[in-house]
Amino acid sequence: MSDTDSPLKHGNTAVAIADGLRHAILHGDYQPGERIVQDQLASKYGGSRIPVREALRQLESEGLVRLVANTGAWVNSLTMAECSEVYQTRERLEPLLLRYSAETLTVDKITELDSLAHRMESSTGTEEFLELDREFHLSMYRGASTSMLRELVIRLWNTTQPYRRAYTQLVGSDHRRIFHAEHHMMVTALRDGDLDLAEQVLSMHIRRTRLHLERHPELFDDDSSR
Amino acid sequence: MSDTDSPLKHGNTAVAIADGLRHAILHGDYQPGERIVQDQLASKYGGSRIPVREALRQLESEGLVRLVANTGAWVNSLTMAECSEVYQTRERLEPLLLRYSAETLTVDKITELDSLAHRMESSTGTEEFLELDREFHLSMYRGASTSMLRELVIRLWNTTQPYRRAYTQLVGSDHRRIFHAEHHMMVTALRDGDLDLAEQVLSMHIRRTRLHLERHPELFDDDSSR
DNA sequence: TTACACTAGATTGCATACAATGTCACGAGA
DNA sequence: TCTCGTGACATTGTATGCAATCTAGTGTAA
Numbered sequence: 001m002s003d004t005d006s007p008l009k010h011g012n013t014a015v016a017i018a019d020g021l022r023h024a025i026l027h028g029d030y031q032p033g034e035r036i037v038q039d040q041l042a043s044k045y046g047g048s049r050i051p052v053r054e055a056l057r058q059l060e061s062e063g064l065v066r067l068v069a070n071t072g073a074w075v076n077s078l079t080m081a082e083c084s085e086v087y088q089t090r091e092r093l094e095p096l097l098l099r100y101s102a103e104t105l106t107v108d109k110i111t112e113l114d115s116l117a118h119r120m121e122s123s124t125g126t127e128e129f130l131e132l133d134r135e136f137h138l139s140m141y142r143g144a145s146t147s148m149l150r151e152l153v154i155r156l157w158n159t160t161q162p163y164r165r166a167y168t169q170l171v172g173s174d175h176r177r178i179f180h181a182e183h184h185m186m187v188t189a190l191r192d193g194d195l196d197l198a199e200q201v202l203s204m205h206i207r208r209t210r211l212h213l214e215r216h217p218e219l220f221d222d223d224s225s226r
Numbered sequence: 227m228s229d230t231d232s233p234l235k236h237g238n239t240a241v242a243i244a245d246g247l248r249h250a251i252l253h254g255d256y257q258p259g260e261r262i263v264q265d266q267l268a269s270k271y272g273g274s275r276i277p278v279r280e281a282l283r284q285l286e287s288e289g290l291v292r293l294v295a296n297t298g299a300w301v302n303s304l305t306m307a308e309c310s311e312v313y314q315t316r317e318r319l320e321p322l323l324l325r326y327s328a329e330t331l332t333v334d335k336i337t338e339l340d341s342l343a344h345r346m347e348s349s350t351g352t353e354e355f356l357e358l359d360r361e362f363h364l365s366m367y368r369g370a371s372t373s374m375l376r377e378l379v380i381r382l383w384n385t386t387q388p389y390r391r392a393y394t395q396l397v398g399s400d401h402r403r404i405f406h407a408e409h410h411m412m413v414t415a416l417r418d419g420d421l422d423l424a425e426q427v428l429s430m431h432i433r434r435t436r437l438h439l440e441r442h443p444e445l446f447d448d449d450s451s452r
Numbered sequence: 453t454t455a456c457a458c459t460a461g462a463t464t465g466c467a468t469a470c471a472a473t474g475t476c477a478c479g480a481g482a
Numbered sequence: 483t484c485t486c487g488t489g490a491c492a493t494t495g496t497a498t499g500c501a502a503t504c505t506a507g508t509g510t511a512a
Binding site for chain 1: 236237238240241276279280283284286287288289295296305307308311312314315318319322326371372373374375378385
C-alpha cells in the first residue's frame with residue numbers, strides 16, 4: 001500500500017506484487033479463505049496476469065496463499081491443529097534463532113527492547129499491540145547472521161498473523177499481564193547475559209500463547225471445510 | 227518420483243516442471259551454482275517459458291534455486307555456515323516431528339525401519355546409501371498428521387542434499403559405524419516406546435553429522451564468492 | 453422435490469511476440 | 483598494457499490473445 005510507488009524497474013513486478021499482497025494479507029485487508037482473482041490484482045498493480053501468477057506461486061510456497069489448478073487462489077486459512085503446529089515449531093526454533101543473534105545484542109539494543117516492551121504495555125489498539133509484539137520479537141532476532149532461519153521464523157509469524165489478530169481482540173487482562181511479564185523477563189535475562197534463561201522464557205512464552213489459543217477453537221477453520 | 231508420465235492435464239505444467247527440476251537437482255543432475263536457462267527447461271518439457279518461470283519462483287521459495295532479476299537462475303549453493311544452520315534447525319525440528327508421528331508407528335512399520343537400517347549397513351554405492359538414509363528418516367515421519375512441519379523438514383533435507391552426497395563419498399568407516407549404530411538405537415528406542423530417548427538419539431545423530439560436516443570446509447562455497 | 457445434463461459466462465493456463473536488460477567481445481584512446 | 487565505451491547477441495520480463503477448465507444457473511426428466 002503505502003508504497004513509495006517507485007519507478008518499478010523492469011524485472012521487479014512479480015516481487016513488488018508479492019510484497020504488496022503479502023503486506024495486504026498481513027494487514028488484514030484480506031480475510032483467511034478470501035478469493036484472490038488474478039485480473040483484479042493485475043489491474044491494481046497496472047500489469048498483466050503473468051507477474052501476478054508468479055507472485056501467487058511464491059506466496060503459496062510461503063504458506064500465505066492456496067492455489068488450485070484451473071480454479072483459483074485463496075488466502076490460506078488454518079485449522080486449530082495447523083496453527084498449534086506452527087506455534088510448536090516456533091517454540092523450538094525461536095530460542096535457536098535468539099542464540100544466533102544474542103551475541104550482537106548490545107546494551108543499546110536491549111534498551112530498545114525494553115522500551116518496546118513498555119510501549120506495548122501502554123498500547124491501546126489491537127493493531128498497535130500486534131505491531132509492537134512482532135517488532136519486539138523480530139528485533140531480538142535482527143542481528144542473527146543466519147541465512148534461512150530468520151526468514152523461516154518470519155514465515156511462521158506471517159501464516160498465523162490473522163489468528164493472532166483475532167485472539168488479541170478477545171484476550172483478558174490477566175493473560176496480557178503475564179504476557180508482558182514474560183517480555184520483561186526476556187529483557188532482563190538478555191541484560192544479565194543469561195542466554196539459557198532467555199531461551200527458556202522465550203520457549204515458555206510461545207508455549208503459553210499456544211495453550212491459550214487452543215482454548216478458542218471458534219477462531220479457526222473447521223477441519224471438515226476442506 | 228516414479229512419474230507415470232500422465233497426459234499432463236491443462237493447468238499442471240508449472241507443477242510438473244517444478245517437480246522434475248527439483249528431482250533433477252536432488253539427483254545431482256545439476257551441480258550447486260550451475261546456471262539454469264529458461265529456454266532450455268521450456269523445450270525440455272515441451273512448453274513455453276511461462277510455466278518454467280512459475281516453477282523457478284516456487285523452487286526459489288524452497289531454497290533450491292537462486293533468482294536474480296533480469297539476469298538468471300542458478301542452482302542454490304550453500305556456505306558451510308548456511309549448511310550448519312540447516313542442520314541445527316533439523317536438530318530442533320526432527321525430534322518434534324518424530325513426536326508427532328510416533329503414535330502411528332506400528333510394530334510393522336518399526337520392523338521396516340529396522341530393515342532399512344540393515345540394508346543401509348550393507349549398501350555399497352553412494353546413491354544407494356543416500357537414498358536409504360533419506361528413506362529411513364522420512365519413513366519415520368510419514369505417519370505424522372502435520373500439515374507443514376513434514377514439508378518443512380523435507381525442504382531442509384533437499385537444500386543440503388548435494389553436500390550430503392559429497393560428504394558421503396569421503397566419510398570413513400569409523401564414522402559410518404557410529405552412524406549405523408545411531409539408527410539402530412533409534413529403532414530400539416521406538417520399539418521400546420521410549421520416545422524421549424528416540425528424540426534424544428535423533429537430535430544427537432543430526433548434531434554429530436553436522437560436526438563432521440564442519441570438518442570439511444572444502445565441500446562448500448566460499449563466503450567471498452557472493 | 454430431487455437429480456442430472458447442458459449451456460453461458462467467468463476465470464485460469466499457456467504459447468507467442470516483443471520490449472528491457474545484461475553479457476561479452478572488440479576496438480579506440482590514454 | 484590497461485581502461486573505458488560500444489555494439490551485437492543472448493537471455494530475461496511481460497502484455498496480448500486464445501484455449502482449457504470451472505462455476506453457476508437453467509431446464510428437463512424421474
